[in-house]
Amino acid sequence: MAFADRAERTPGMKLAFTILVAALxxxxxxxxxxxAYDRExxxxxxxxxxxxxxxxxxxxAGPILVIPYQADATETVTEGGRQVTRTNRVWRELELAPDVANLESSLAPERRKRSIYEVVVYSAHTAGQARFTLPADLTRYGVTADALxxxxxxxxxxxxDARGLYGPPPSVTVDGRSAKLQxxxxPDETGGSGFFAPIDASAxxxxxxxxxxxxxxRGNGSLTLSPRAGDTRWQVTSPWQHPSFQGGFLPTGHATTSDGFRANWRVGNLALGTSLVDTGTPADPNRAAAGNVAAGPGTHQASVALITPVDLYAQVNRSVKYGFLFIGxxxxxxxxxxxxxxxxxxxxxxxxxxxxLVLFFIMLLAFAEVIGFTAAYLVAAAAIVALLTAYSAAVLRSRRRAGYIAGLLVALYAVLYVLLSLEAYSLxxxxxxxxxxxxxxMYLTRNLEWGGRPAAPEPAV
Structure with a gap:
């Protein structure tokens, strides 16, 4: 290497050597x-x-009205080498989704910090009304009204996540009468987690x-609704200014201002592809223990997430991908x-x-976790531009040439910030x-002989 440095190299050899150093x-x-991935x-x-x-x-999810009923169940067993058919009376459940359900949820976001890390959590208040009717054609489901x-x-x-329940106990009334909760x-959509009210539904x-x-x-990240009613209407309001609407159903209308956002959903059971009536076996009494599992927004759900406007780790990762442009x-x-x-x-x-140039990205990550991405970008860029400009003045033996390097770096960092801000037009x-x-x-090297040999004189015309 020392010999290569001392030997006179052709422009082509210098180009190849520069590419090798950049590759390293x-x-x-x-x-x-x-x-950056590990820090994320x-x-x-x-x-x-x-x-x-x-x-x-x-x-x-819910509310769902569940009415038990008795039905005949047949089973075939083998006794003494013979198959015997038995008929037993078993309990089953008739699940009725409401004809109409109106829900309103208000989210109060709160930033919680530990050391340099921050998360957005929320406190939610949900209130609503639901109307249930007994289908006139119950017999088509194999159930009679008298058997209920x-x-x-x-x-x-x-x-x-029922651990999130806080404050006064939930309030449920049926036809104006308060119900005691257990x-x-x-429902299955929440993994059996939730609460229920034993009622007399004779009316x-x-x-x-x-x-x-x-x-x-209370919750964090997102709030999701699993609609089941014939006509579900859901309104969500919050002072948070950066909502992200997800799931299989987007809002029918929404507005986001400096005071927060408001969104409205309206989903019918025809769009869900589900019936308002369902029959099945009794729920497993231990199923509630399987709750506390957050269901992510699916194709039959509506969801809103409270996101932070800048994901600094995603921004840093994207900036690192442009590192080769800086070096090149x-x-x-x-x-x-x-x-x-x-x-x-x-x-x-x-x-x-x-x-x-590589150190810039490390400084960007380190400062971004403390002071935010934009401020960290300015600090890291200013430090590296100053450092490389001073070093270039010594290497290139000219302050004027170092000024060109400084101008190039400033332009590169400015363009990179634009690329990170305008993701759709980055390519x-x-x-x-x-x-x-x-x-x-091409223009600056148009007359350069990369092989180091003088150009042959052009023949006279």
């Missing part, structure tokens, strides 16, 4: 990418720790019955000063400049930038 810098650049995992672990005990991403045990009916509500027996034989309910709970453009500038301006640049100097801007750079290099 891919190793620390990839290490920075892995560092640590952040997720810290966020989960902060939110522990507060409540996870919540899913609400109306006095053993239950009104069931689902909450995926834990568990939530449903003659008319519709109405239920009113209200409850407070800066090295190309030094190479042009070398082969065109006659200023010799050694391998060690290329490596030191490259190390400074377009990046390709135009590469085109302009290639055109500039």
């Amino acid at each position: 810098l891919a190793i620390p650049l990839f290490s920075v990418y892995l560092l 995992n640590q952040s997720r672990t810290a966020i989960a720790s902060i939110a522990e005990g507060w409540g996870g991403p919540q899913t609400i 045990a109306y006095d053993r009916a239950e009104l069931r509500f689902g909450l995926s 834990p568990g027996k939530g 449903i034989r003659d008319r519709a019955i109405a239920a009113q309910f209200a409850f407070d709970f 453009f800066t090295f190309m500038a030094f190479l042009l000063f070398d082969v065109v301006g006659g200023v010799r640049v050694s391998a060690a100097e290329y490596l030191l400049v490259g190390a400074g 377009l801007i990046g390709s135009l930038l590469l085109f302009a750079a290639l055109a500039s290099v």
Whole structure:
């Protein structure tokens, strides 16, 4: 290597050597990418720790009216080498989804911090009304109205993480009469987690019955609704300014202002592809123990997430992917000063400049976790530009040439910030930038003999 530095190299050899040094810098650049990934995992672990005990991403479901009934069940067994058919009376459940359900949820967000990590949690208040009617054609489901045990009916509500219930106990009234609540027996959509109210639903034989309910709970990340009614209307309001609407059903209308957001959903059971009536076996009494499992937004759910406007780890990871552009453009500038301006640049100097460019991304990650991405970007960029400008003045033996390097770095960092901010146009801007750079290099080296041999004189015309 020392001999190569002392020997006179052709411009082509200098180009190849510069590319080799740049390729070697891919190793620390990839290490920075892995560092950002590791810090992101640590952040997720810290966020989960902060939110522990507060409540996870919540899913609400119901109410569902469940009325038990007795039915005949046949089974065939073998006794004494003969098959014997027996008929037993078993309990089954008739599940009735409401004809109409109106729900209103208000979310009060709160930022909670531990060390340098921060998570957005919320306190929610949900209130609503539901109307239930008994289908006139119950016989088509294999059930008769007289077989139903109306006095053993239950009104069931689902909450995926029931630990999040807080404040006054949930309030449930049926036809104006308050109902006592018990834990568990939530719908399948919440893994059996939730609460229920034993009621006497005898009035449903003659008319519709109405239920009113209200409850407070805590959660973090997102709130999801699993609609079941014939006509479900859900309104969500919050002072949070950065909602993300997810799931299989998007809002029919929403508005986001500086004061927060308001969103409305309206979902019918025809869109859900489910019947308002379902029959099945009794619920497993131990199923509630399987609750506390947050159901993510699915194709039959509506969901809203409270997101942070800037995911700093995603931004840092994206910026690292542009690291080769920084190294390539800066090295190309030094190479042009070398082969065109006659200023010799050694391998060690290329490596030191490259190390400074890689250090930018480490500083960006470290500062972003403390002061935010934008401020960290300005601090890291200013530090690296100042460092490399001062070093370039010594390497290139000219403050004027160092000024060109400073201008190039400032332009690169400005363009990178634009690329990170305008994700949809990053490919377009990046390709135009590469085109302009290639055109500039072609123009500046148009008369350069890369092999180091003088150009042959052109024949006279």
